[in-house]
Structures are given as C-alpha cells and as structure tokens.
Amino acid sequence: MDFRIFTEPQQGATYDDVLAIARATEELGYDAFFRSDHYLRMGDGDPGPGPTDAWTTLAGLARETSRIRLGTLVSSATFRHPGVLAIQVAQVDQMSGGRVELGLGAGWFAREHEAYGIPFPDKRFGILTEQLEIVTGLWGTPVGETFSHAGKEYTLVDSPALPKPVQGGDRPGVPVIVGGSGPKRTPALAASFAAEFNASFPPIEEIPERFARVRAACEDIGRAPESLVYSVALVMCVGKDEAELARRAEAIGRDVAELREHGVAGTVQEAVDRLGELNEMGVERVYLQALDMDDLDHLEFVAREVVPQLG
Structure with a gap:
C-alpha cells in the first residue's frame, strides 16, 4: 500500500508552509505529496495569506524535492484551458524529472469562482470529458505530428502538441487521476483516461461498490481492470493517547x-486496523489528508508508528 500526504493550502498557507510539509513528506519516506487546487478558504476562519496556485506551487516543489511524486487532488476543469493545462503539467513534469500526476475533476466550489471571476457553468461534465480527451491527446500525439480537436466546448487546430511530459509507457504522458461518486459517467471516464481511480472521503462501506463500478467500466471497453490503481483519500488524525488525539482533532x-468513523483516526492500533480494512477492500493507495499543515510531528508520528505495521 502506498501512503501519500494530501494538503489543503487554500485554508491559509504560504508557499513556504507548503514547502516545509513537502520536504517533511519526502524525508519521512511517504510516497508522494499532493495538494488541493482551490482559490478560496472553505468555512469560517482566518484566510491568512490567501491561496497559492496549485501548479505554480508544484513547479517550485519540483525543483526543491527529489524523490516524492507530486500532484493535484484535484484540479478543476473550470480553471484552465486544456491546452494551457497540458503545457503547464508537462513542464512541471520535466522540472521534476518525471514525478508529476494530474488529478482532474469537474469542479464544484461555486463561491471561489464567483470570488475570482471564473466562469462556473451549471453543466460541467462535458467540459471535463473534453479536457481529458485533449490533455491526453496532446501528450499522446507522436513528436512531429499535430493534434486537432473539434468539440462542443473546445476547438484545437493543428497543435504541435508540445512540450511532452518526461513520462511515457503504455499510456504516454503524466498519469491522470479521476475520482468521484457517480455511478456511470465517472467510472467510464476513469476507464477511458485514468491511471488511477480515487474515492475521496467516501463512506467506508461504499468503497468496494465504487471500485466494482470502475472495474466493470474497464471490462466494458476491453481494458484490464487491474491496469488502474484504486485509491482513497481520508482525513488523518492519529494520537499516541486520547489527549493527543483530542488536541489534534480540536486543531x-x-x-x-x-473522525474515527470516517477517517484514518484514533490510536495507532485504530489507524492500523482501518488501513488493514481498506487494504482488504482493494485499496492500493491512501491519501492521508493533513489538515493542520503546521503539525509536522503528526506526519513523523504516523510514519514511525503506523506505516511500518502495514509492511
């Protein structure tokens, strides 16, 4: 099982804050550092310095880390034109030496769009579908050939489809992550375009059913279901005792x-048991959401006391 740290910098964090937790992620042996892609704090509280742009941040981290994988969970298809997004992500992949992954979704937070003047149409699934077609199409176009797309949302004519990501393989380009709870369209998109399907903050009992729908969608198009990675994102809150657990929850x-019901939370043994339960459900990768970005001791504690027990 892979263990990744996942953060929410829009809640009030500078680039230096993000860099500190990314470096801790690398030094402590986690597999990857991911961040949300949002432009507005959610809920009440001090917004601090305000948001940081996800792909600008990841470009910096690409040069200031050396091992961990980096990515978004998830970028909103409403934020960037797919041609621009393909260039940005390919460039960050080059800057990182091939360590980047792209989580892409339809977007949902209307208020952040309103706050920064970003259009937020009522129907966004078609936008997401075409963005996946375009981004993967641009990356997969052989060097020296051009890429065109004529769709309802976007038109590209004879694009040189450059730059290319460093990463290649059977599905050339940066690995794409698709997630969500939709019963039909989301599994179909994951089967068609993704290297990974992510269930973000699901009720634990629903995880097997969500994975089964994706596997069925793969079989429908003749893709091997095992060619995808199946992952979940859950909040992390673990303490050495009840007092430390309560302190971290309050923070x-x-x-x-x-937290105990829905996350990877509780005592060390409770966290180990939850992760073992997830593994039995077919979860191959867990994104541990670290909501208190200043509590680097939390990351160290989980890396030392919990992760080694999952072997």
Whole structure:
C-alpha cells in the first residue's frame, strides 16, 4: 500500500508552509505529496495569506524535492484551458524529472469562482470529458505530428502538441487521476483516461461498490481492470493517547468520534486496523489528508508508528 500526504493550502498557507510539509513528506519516506487546487478558504476562519496556485506551487516543489511524486487532488476543469493545462503539467513534469500526476475533476466550489471571476457553468461534465480527451491527446500525439480537436466546448487546430511530459509507457504522458461518486459517467471516464481511480472521503462501506463500478467500466471497453490503481483519500488524525488525539482533532475543528468513523483516526492500533480494512477492500493507495499543515510531528508520528505495521 502506498501512503501519500494530501494538503489543503487554500485554508491559509504560504508557499513556504507548503514547502516545509513537502520536504517533511519526502524525508519521512511517504510516497508522494499532493495538494488541493482551490482559490478560496472553505468555512469560517482566518484566510491568512490567501491561496497559492496549485501548479505554480508544484513547479517550485519540483525543483526543491527529489524523490516524492507530486500532484493535484484535484484540479478543476473550470480553471484552465486544456491546452494551457497540458503545457503547464508537462513542464512541471520535466522540472521534476518525471514525478508529476494530474488529478482532474469537474469542479464544484461555486463561491471561489464567483470570488475570482471564473466562469462556473451549471453543466460541467462535458467540459471535463473534453479536457481529458485533449490533455491526453496532446501528450499522446507522436513528436512531429499535430493534434486537432473539434468539440462542443473546445476547438484545437493543428497543435504541435508540445512540450511532452518526461513520462511515457503504455499510456504516454503524466498519469491522470479521476475520482468521484457517480455511478456511470465517472467510472467510464476513469476507464477511458485514468491511471488511477480515487474515492475521496467516501463512506467506508461504499468503497468496494465504487471500485466494482470502475472495474466493470474497464471490462466494458476491453481494458484490464487491474491496469488502474484504486485509491482513497481520508482525513488523518492519529494520537499516541486520547489527549493527543483530542488536541489534534480540536486543531482542525473536527469531532473525534466523527473522525474515527470516517477517517484514518484514533490510536495507532485504530489507524492500523482501518488501513488493514481498506487494504482488504482493494485499496492500493491512501491519501492521508493533513489538515493542520503546521503539525509536522503528526506526519513523523504516523510514519514511525503506523506505516511500518502495514509492511
């Protein structure tokens, strides 16, 4: 099982804050550092310095880390033209030496679009579908050939489809992550375009069913279901005792009982048991959401006490 750290910098973090937790992620042996792609704090509280742009941040981290993989969970298809996004992500992949992954979704947070003047159409699934077609199409076009696309949302004519990401293989380009809870269209998109399907903050009991729908969608198009990675994102809140657990829960404004029910939370043994349960459900990768970005001791504690027990 892979363990990745996942953060929410829009809640109030500078680039230096993000860099500190990314470096800790690398030094402590986690597999990857991911961040959200949002432009507005969610909920009440001090917004601090305001948001940082996800792909600008990842470009910096690409040069200031050396091992961990880097990516978004997830970028909103409403934020960037797919041609521009393909260039940005390919460039960051080059800057990192081939360590980048792109999580891409339809977007959902209307208020951040309103705050920064970003259009937020009611129907966005078609936008996401075409963005996946275009981004993967640009990356997969052989060097020396051009790429064109004529769709309802976007038109590209004879694009040189450059630059190329460093990463290649059977599905050339940066690995794409698709997630969501939709019963039909989301699994179909994952089967067609993704290297990974992610269930973000699902009810634990729903995970097997969500994975089964994606596997069925793969079989429908003749793709081997095992060619995808199946992952979940869950909040992390673990303590050496009840007092430390309560302190960490209070710091992120969450209830201990709720965290125990829905997250990787509780004592060390509870966290180990939850991760073992996820593994039995077919989860291959876990994104541990670290909501208190200043609590680097939390990352160290989980890396030392929990992760080694999952062997």
